[in-house]
Amino acid sequence: MNKKENVTFAVGSVTNAMRGRDLLSQNGITAHVGRAQPNDVNGCGYTLTVSGDADRAWRLLQTAGIRIRSSQ
Amino acid sequence: MIYFDNAATAYPKAPPVAAAMTAALREYGGNAGRGGHRLSLVTAEAVYRCRERAAAMFGLSNPARVVFTANCTASLNIALKSLVRHGRVIISDMEHNSMWRPLVAAGGRNPCFSVARVGETSEETVANFRRLITRDTVAIACLSASNVFGNLLPIEALGRLAREYDLVFLVDASQTAGIIPLHMERMHIDLLCMPGHKGLGGPTGTGLLLCGERYTPYPLIQGGSGGESRSPYPPEDLPERLECGTLNTVGICGLSAALDFAAKGDMNARYREEMQMTAKLYDALGRLPTCRLYTPRPAAGEAAPLFSFNLAGKEAEETAALLDREGVAVRAGLHCAPLAHRHFGTLPSGTVRLAPSRYTTAEEWQKVLQIIYKIS
Numbered sequence A: 001m002n003k004k005e006n007v008t009f010a011v012g013s014v015t016n017a018m019r020g021r022d023l024l025s026q027n028g029i030t031a032h033v034g035r036a037q038p039n040d041v042n043g044c045g046y047t048l049t050v051s052g053d054a055d056r057a058w059r060l061l062q063t064a065g066i067r068i069r070s071s072q
Numbered sequence B: 001m002i003y004f005d006n007a008a009t010a011y012p013k014a015p016p017v018a019a020a021m022t023a024a025l026r027e028y029g030g031n032a033g034r035g036g037h038r039l040s041l042v043t044a045e046a047v048y049r050c051r052e053r054a055a056a057m058f059g060l061s062n063p064a065r066v067v068f069t070a071n072c073t074a075s076l077n078i079a080l081k082s083l084v085r086h087g088r089v090i091i092s093d094m095e096h097n098s099m100w101r102p103l104v105a106a107g108g109r110n111p112c113f114s115v116a117r118v119g120e121t122s123e124e125t126v127a128n129f130r131r132l133i134t135r136d137t138v139a140i141a142c143l144s145a146s147n148v149f150g151n152l153l154p155i156e157a158l159g160r161l162a163r164e165y166d167l168v169f170l171v172d173a174s175q176t177a178g179i180i181p182l183h184m185e186r187m188h189i190d191l192l193c194m195p196g197h198k199g200l201g202g203p204t205g206t207g208l209l210l211c212g213e214r215y216t217p218y219p220l221i222q223g224g225s226g227g228e229s230r231s232p233y234p235p236e237d238l239p240e241r242l243e244c245g246t247l248n249t250v251g252i253c254g255l256s257a258a259l260d261f262a263a264k265g266d267m268n269a270r271y272r273e274e275m276q277m278t279a280k281l282y283d284a285l286g287r288l289p290t291c292r293l294y295t296p297r298p299a300a301g302e303a304a305p306l307f308s309f310n311l312a313g314k315e316a317e318e319t320a321a322l323l324d325r326e327g328v329a330v331r332a333g334l335h336c337a338p339l340a341h342r343h344f345g346t347l348p349s350g351t352v353r354l355a356p357s358r359y360t361t362a363e364e365w366q367k368v369l370q371i372i373y374k375i376s
Helices: A014-026 A054-063 B017-027 B038-057 B072-083 B097-107 B122-131 B155-164 B249-263 B267-286 B316-325 B338-344 B362-375
Strands: A007-011 A030-035 A046-051 A068-071 B066-069 B088-092 B113-116 B137-143 B168-172 B191-195 B207-211 B291-293 B307-311 B331-333 B351-354
Touching: A007 A014, A007 A054, A014 A030, A014 A046, A014 A054, A014 B038, A046 A054, A054 A068, B017 B038, B017 B249, B038 B066, B038 B207, B038 B249, B066 B072, B072 B097, B072 B137, B072 B168, B072 B191, B072 B207, B088 B097, B088 B122, B097 B137, B113 B122, B122 B155, B137 B155, B155 B168, B267 B291, B267 B307, B267 B362, B307 B316, B316 B331, B316 B351, B316 B362
Parallel strands: B088 B113, B088 B137, B137 B168, B168 B191
Antiparallel strands: A007 A046, A007 A068, A030 A046, B066 B207, B191 B207, B291 B307, B307 B351, B331 B351
């Protein structure tokens, strides 16, 4: 993943999106909560758009048990 | 009216609750977790803030494991009906019907629970629970304090016992949440159920189920959860796994304000003050020859701020009616806890319960005493 461009992670719920945002913020990474576009696999959900080190963000989220459905 | 029925629901509510609920009607009118528009997200933030406050108060590190329910009964039903899928549960002989009835219903003709007698000492209570543990036992479930008699159960010791046998530990904190500090991680509590509307001072229609990392309950009901909608199954992750349907947002905002208010100040100091008042009430009633008391003198660390009594020659409901006529609100009867009354030998008529709160004034309890003396 690119360290500098915005990356959007799809997570299952608004609660985990907000938890993820706060976790990343505590670790110096800015993230914003948004609504995911519906897809054929999951239907709908919420996103975390990360500005900064997306690889580190991904690791932090995974370690905290926040499931990431997809990233782009 | 002098209100002594705080064990049923707190009155008055915490000071910021009404304003928070009114504001929520105006400002948080979206449906949290159901859309991406600004109002939905702002509402979701308010709901999330309540989860954070509840997690912080009860020693749960992950706010996403705070589940909102309609009341403690709903929380207990979710937890218990999930646990019995795996095996048997041990409860105490002081439990409220919200613990007993779901287990009776779940077991049908094959009881799925055992009942441990609460002893005279904590050691005896723990030994009674230990004696009932078998290979089929999956959980220990008990209240933190009797809603009728106020006696505390040895929660920390029972938590250690549950952990020793790798059992899930479920606590019904109906009478202690917001009154006596509880810390899930330190006390080895895996599932913590509570109403929002008693010791926490929040509105009726709110309850909490806090889930530690060791156990995630199955959903009791299924429906829309706001995400992953293509799947016919509920989400795997908390809290949405257990929160299908629209949340009681206004109630949650009220509860959030109550949690914020309760977190200010020293809960231990407030508890000691409440217990001092409760003990004074108890002592004064103890000097009334026609008054029957059932528990030792309430003391901090041994009881919640409530106790039961009866007056000689009067049924409990009769005493309560006389008190009501004098402007004193109490509850009488079995308090939805026949097991507790069986333990203390107060069936079939039950008892009159006095349950003051942090807002009960010295003038009020002295007035109540005068009235009880008058009607006795």
